[in-house]
Amino acid sequence: MPPRSPVWHPFTQHALQPDAVGIARGDGAWLETSNGRRILDAISSWWVVTHGHCHPRIVAGVKQQAEMLDQVIFAGFTHEPAERLAAKLIELAPPGLAHVFFSDSGSVAVEVAIKMVLGFWHNRGEPRTVVAALEHGYHGDTTAAMSAGARGVFSAPYAPMLFDVARIPFPHAEREQQTIDALDSLCRRSHVAALIVEPLILGAGGMHSYPAHVLRHMHDVCAAHGVLLIADEVMTGWGRTGTLFACEQAGITPDILATAKGLTGGTLPLAATLARPEIFDAHLDEDRTRTFFHSSSYTANPICCAAALANCAIWEDEPVRERVGALATMQAERLTKFADDPRFIDVRQTGTITALELAVRDAGYLADVGPRLSAAFLARDVLLRPLGNTIYVMPPYCISAAELDLVYEAIDVGAASVL
Numbered sequence: 001m002p003p004r005s006p007v008w009h010p011f012t013q014h015a016l017q018p019d020a021v022g023i024a025r026g027d028g029a030w031l032e033t034s035n036g037r038r039i040l041d042a043i044s045s046w047w048v049v050t051h052g053h054c055h056p057r058i059v060a061g062v063k064q065q066a067e068m069l070d071q072v073i074f075a076g077f078t079h080e081p082a083e084r085l086a087a088k089l090i091e092l093a094p095p096g097l098a099h100v101f102f103s104d105s106g107s108v109a110v111e112v113a114i115k116m117v118l119g120f121w122h123n124r125g126e127p128r129t130v131v132a133a134l135e136h137g138y139h140g141d142t143t144a145a146m147s148a149g150a151r152g153v154f155s156a157p158y159a160p161m162l163f164d165v166a167r168i169p170f171p172h173a174e175r176e177q178q179t180i181d182a183l184d185s186l187c188r189r190s191h192v193a194a195l196i197v198e199p200l201i202l203g204a205g206g207m208h209s210y211p212a213h214v215l216r217h218m219h220d221v222c223a224a225h226g227v228l229l230i231a232d233e234v235m236t237g238w239g240r241t242g243t244l245f246a247c248e249q250a251g252i253t254p255d256i257l258a259t260a261k262g263l264t265g266g267t268l269p270l271a272a273t274l275a276r277p278e279i280f281d282a283h284l285d286e287d288r289t290r291t292f293f294h295s296s297s298y299t300a301n302p303i304c305c306a307a308a309l310a311n312c313a314i315w316e317d318e319p320v321r322e323r324v325g326a327l328a329t330m331q332a333e334r335l336t337k338f339a340d341d342p343r344f345i346d347v348r349q350t351g352t353i354t355a356l357e358l359a360v361r362d363a364g365y366l367a368d369v370g371p372r373l374s375a376a377f378l379a380r381d382v383l384l385r386p387l388g389n390t391i392y393v394m395p396p397y398c399i400s401a402a403e404l405d406l407v408y409e410a411i412d413v414g415a416a417s418v419l
């Protein structure tokens with residue numbers, strides 16, 4: 001059957017899923033189709049929408065900026081939204097980060113982070129080129145980001161374009177010291193340039209979490225060996241783990257921090273890579289060969305920056321931290337019922353995110369249990385997109401208790417229907 005639409009969707013097997021659900025409007029935690037069907041967005045439209053869809057202050061900021069200045073070259077030129085946003089990010093991020101490089105997606109923010117690291121060592125004339133990463137990690141779908149992420153069916157066809165990365169075992173409970181020891185011995189053996197980690201919880205790799213003290217230990221080992229630490233806070237940032245940035249819970253400042261997804265409250269594509277002064281200074285020289293060679297056409301697009309400024313203002317003026325705390329509590333309350341349910345294993349929570357695994361034998365990401373669950377949830381007008389048999393709930397912070405009940409009812413009934 002020929003496809004009905006010329007659109008090629010991301011991470012979509014069109015032969016199995018020929019029709020996409022058309023969405024016409026968004027409001028708070030809800031999406032609405034053109035014929036008025038309402039769907040509860042329990043994954044914040046792929047982890048980006050933090051305050052709910054179409055938050056009026058972000059909409060107003062975008063409108064106002066669109067009428068003033070739409071776009072301007074960002075090499076040799078600047079504009080107020082970018083200047084104000086950079087200053088605000090430095091103020092909000094863990095202390096010690098001093099420079100902000102803008103880009104337009106989380107993947108590119110990671111790409112930029114890795115290029116900064118290689119540029120840093122190159123310009124210092126030290127032969128450190130090995131990038132280390134956590135097992136099961138996900139850092140995006142561009143080349144360096146994919147290289148740093150876990151290898152699997154997603155990356156197999158593209159293996160020729162990926163570079164080798166040193167893997168550190170994931171810090172499973174009770175085996176955390178193995179992770180620290182592996183990192184330490186790698187740093188002694190090899191010329192490690194940087195370690196990249198998703199702090200506290202690995203997103204696309206399966207919502208695996210680890211405690212803040214392990215993050216702190218990894219930071220300390222890196223610091224002891226002069227290895228740069230890149231915190232990929234693309235998913236964890238902007239409240240997801242309970243604090244504005246996950247690194248706060250470990251009391252650490254990474255050398256480089258990547259942020260995207262919730263940076264604009266989930267309205268427009270914008271990302272930022274924040275760096276310590278040493279990283280910037282290693283590129284600061286009258287010798288032009290030491291320039292940081294990276295750009296994209298829309299670097300720091302003014303309208304995207306205005307959306308991000310509105311997001312920061314919401315964090316400052318509205319009780320967002322209280323909402324995040326309340327959501328974490330509401331999530332915990334609903335999760336207890338599933339903790340003793342034999343249909344589920346590994347019931348867990350990190351801040352506003354919950355995850356649970358449906359106990360099925362065929363459990364890989366490509367197993368059809370994932371799409372079958374998604375369809376069962378959607379039949380109950382709830383948008384969830386399990387990673388294989390791992391069901392997770394990552395709602396916008398505006399979701400109400402009654403709406404969250406609908407999500408967990410859908411999980412209960414949906415799971416029953418596929419077992």
Ligand SMILES: *Cc1c(COP(=O)(O)O)cnc(C)c1O
Pocket residue numbers: 104105106107108110138139140141198203204232233234235236260261
């Ligand atoms: C989503 C994600 C990325 C990639 O961000 P995009 O904006 O989708 O390119 C990178 N790292 C982590 C941890 C993510 O969750």
